[in-house]
Amino acid sequence: MGMSSAFAADGDLNANLAPVALNGVEGSGTAMVKVQGTMITVTMAASGLLADSPLAAHIHFGAEARNECPIAADDLSADGTLNTTEGGPAYGPIVVSLTKTGDTSPASGLAVERFDTAPGGNLSYERGSIQVSEEEAQAIADGKSAVVIHGVDHNDSGAYDGDVMSDLDPALPAEATDPALCGVLSAAPVGSMATGAGGAASTGTDSGVLLAGTGLLLAAAGTGAFAARRASSKA
Amino acid sequence: MQRVGRRGIFAAAAAVLALGGGLTLAAGLGSNDDGPPQPNQGPTAVPDIDPAPDSVAAPVAPAPGQAPAAEVTDLGPLLAASAPVAIDIPSIEVHSTGLVPLSVGADGVLPAPADYQAPGWYTGGPTPGQLGPAIIAGHVDGPAGPAIFYRLGELVAGDEVAVTRQDGTVARFTIDSVRSYAKAEFPTSLVYGNTTNRAELRLITCGGAFDRATGHYVDNIIAFGHLIA
């Protein structure tokens, strides 16, 4: 935990990327984010995507959003697919564009020449030192953001095409921007695990060292009696 | 009347110690004077936290009209998502087909499986074989004696762990290091964070001394591994 500054949104997060409802992608992946103040590092791998086409990927967050991945009921147009706008109530607007180079702001949301092209349908991505605002860093650290990879192939043509144009850019087919995989960035577990009950513990270690540390003299007396009785009952 | 007498003694001890009733089951069962195996970690041993630096793969010819990709990120071998259904660790004779799902509580802590003989896997993280640290935890012991991960501390670098997944594939991991950490200084980021940019495995159990005042071991033993195929 960061303690050196007033603002310290630190943490490790993971998103299990799963197919977006209705969009027909059979893929999966994970995205990991490390938050250090207002700096984030993103590492991501996914498979089962449209091969050799630029896949726009973003971190989405909206204070008014549900902070989750969209469901079939978000298809307000009832056309049987979910476009990026229809996903908005679930995941909110873009806050970080996961470009490989250059600007990472929402302005680069459709900078197709700077996104991974998923050779063989496998996307791999790593980038550090991405600057975000304090509000965004806090939202990400609090587990309220989602990673979305865009780019689908509704008609199985092997490329972005079709008659329906994108809700984000009328020059692009909808296939180029419809969400493919999505996962909420959830905070990693914190702290230790209680994976023992003592039934096979050394009988020699319930010593004064531990108990002195706790300062519980009453417990120490009790433990001593317990150990002695236990030893005699085994005999 | 030894049986009744023991119950009375343990009831009294439990009251003093404010421990749960489970402790009474420990009487005379499965105890081991030496306790569970502990990892043999030298003072200079450090976890291998960045063994797979990014490398730039051979450039791929760009499609016409497309700018070439800046670089290809190499994350090592990876598998698609699929839940683990079995774990085999031959060197310590762990063979389990009873993995149970684990998720964090409101306190953010990952609870141990309820069943002492069942390993649990963290569903909020990568499945074994995906990018990132897949977490499988098991008890070192239960009230009655050794549990599924009793011998985890015996693992050494190079040991193999095979995790069979629901899709029928087997994720094969090799152990890189086995370390014991005081629970009070648990390295959260090292264990649960993405420290290596590859598919990794974390096997977690308890270790160190058993503090009978708290009813818990003072350490966690963690085996770190990475996917080899």
Ligand SMILES: [Cu+2]
């Ligand atoms: Cu997006």
